Amino acid sequence: METDPKRCSILIREEAFRLGFDDCGISAAGKLDKEKAFLDRWLKEGRHAEMSYMERNRDKRTDPQKLVPGARSVISVLVNYYPSRFQEDPSAPVISKYAYYPDYHRIIKNRLHLLLDYIEQHMGRVKSRIFVDSAPVLERAWAARSGLGWIGKNTMLISRKTGSFVFLGEIICDLELAPGKEMPDYCGECTRCLDACPTGALLAPRVLDAGRCISYHTIENPGEIPESMRGKMQNRIFGCDICQDVCPWNRKVRPTSFPGLEPVPGLLEMTTDEWKALDETTYRSTFSGTSLERTGYRGIIRNLKYRK
Ligand code: SF4
Ligand code: SF4
Numbered sequence: 001m002e003t004d005p006k007r008c009s010i011l012i013r014e015e016a017f018r019l020g021f022d023d024c025g026i027s028a029a030g031k032l033d034k035e036k037a038f039l040d041r042w043l044k045e046g047r048h049a050e051m052s053y054m055e056r057n058r059d060k061r062t063d064p065q066k067l068v069p070g071a072r073s074v075i076s077v078l079v080n081y082y083p084s085r086f087q088e089d090p091s092a093p094v095i096s097k098y099a100y101y102p103d104y105h106r107i108i109k110n111r112l113h114l115l116l117d118y119i120e121q122h123m124g125r126v127k128s129r130i131f132v133d134s135a136p137v138l139e140r141a142w143a144a145r146s147g148l149g150w151i152g153k154n155t156m157l158i159s160r161k162t163g164s165f166v167f168l169g170e171i172i173c174d175l176e177l178a179p180g181k182e183m184p185d186y187c188g189e190c191t192r193c194l195d196a197c198p199t200g201a202l203l204a205p206r207v208l209d210a211g212r213c214i215s216y217h218t219i220e221n222p223g224e225i226p227e228s229m230r231g232k233m234q235n236r237i238f239g240c241d242i243c244q245d246v247c248p249w250n251r252k253v254r255p256t257s258f259p260g261l262e263p264v265p266g267l268l269e270m271t272t273d274e275w276k277a278l279d280e281t282t283y284r285s286t287f288s289g290t291s292l293e294r295t296g297y298r299g300i301i302r303n304l305k306y307r308k
Pocket of ligand 2: 152
């Protein structure tokens with residue numbers, strides 16, 4: 001059994017690459033104090049709109065001990081999901097690129113279980129939990145701590161290797177490992193994302209007002225699209241990639257090669273007319289098990305109504 005923290009970290013990273021992850025980084029499982037202060041202020045200012053779940057479990061979000069008692073390390077993995085093809089009809093209602101795929105949580109979790117199996121075979125049994133896009137984990141903060149990238153002014157984790165169209169996942173465990181180093185901020189003087197946001201939702205670098213964000217309104221907002229957003233939706237019906245599309249770090253991204261990440265059959269081929277005629281039966285048969293289920297059929301119909 002390998003016990004040296006540095007050697008274990010090297011082996012885990014090597015195995016992560018072998019499993020198809022685009023990057024893997026390690027952080028010591030301390031408290032996220034700086035991030036907690038930012039989160040508290042952001043919530044106090046009401047920047048989370050109707051996402052009341054963000055107010056809950058604040059301690060869990062910023063203290064890994066609350067998720068895995070005795071936790072010593074957070075292993076973050078990164079998966080580039082930049083697609084090799086896009087929606088074919090240029091005037092079709094636009095969906096975010098991450099929603100092209102079937103349930104990526106399951107796909108990434110399965111791979112993380114293989115990584116955990118490897119750890120337990122070579123380093124002994126560990127107390128651990130696996131997370132993919134789970135509310136109680138500040139995934140971007142952990143990824144940034146581990147050196148996988150930095151938090152850009154558009155609030156996304158940006159990797160120098162693969163840009164910001166990335167899924168993140170974590171294993172929080174009680175194994176002692178050698179943490180990576182935080183990366184400097186490579187946004188520099190650039191403000192493209194702030195300038196390009198059509199609704200002014202990026203109030204300042206790294207400060208998002210969800211109540212003004214197209215992504216929030218098309219996915220998370222359970223009610224009506226407010227008057228203030230109407231006419232500003234940029235033909236988006238599920239998410240919004242504008243502040244990522246303009247980022248220079250996404251200019252030369254290669255398409256994903258992660259095993260199992262294939263677009264949902266038929267989704268990218270849907271024409272404007274097919275979207276307009278979408279009925280509940282077609283919605284269920286095409287989008288079952290995908291991210292687009294999150295809004296429900298009614299949500300998609302609402303978004304289609306206000307997309308212009
Ligand atoms: S997702 Fe769209 S609306 Fe939201 S901040 Fe980015 S560009 Fe603005
Ligand atoms: S567009 Fe520019 S400022 Fe915004 S995240 Fe990318 S590099 Fe940073």
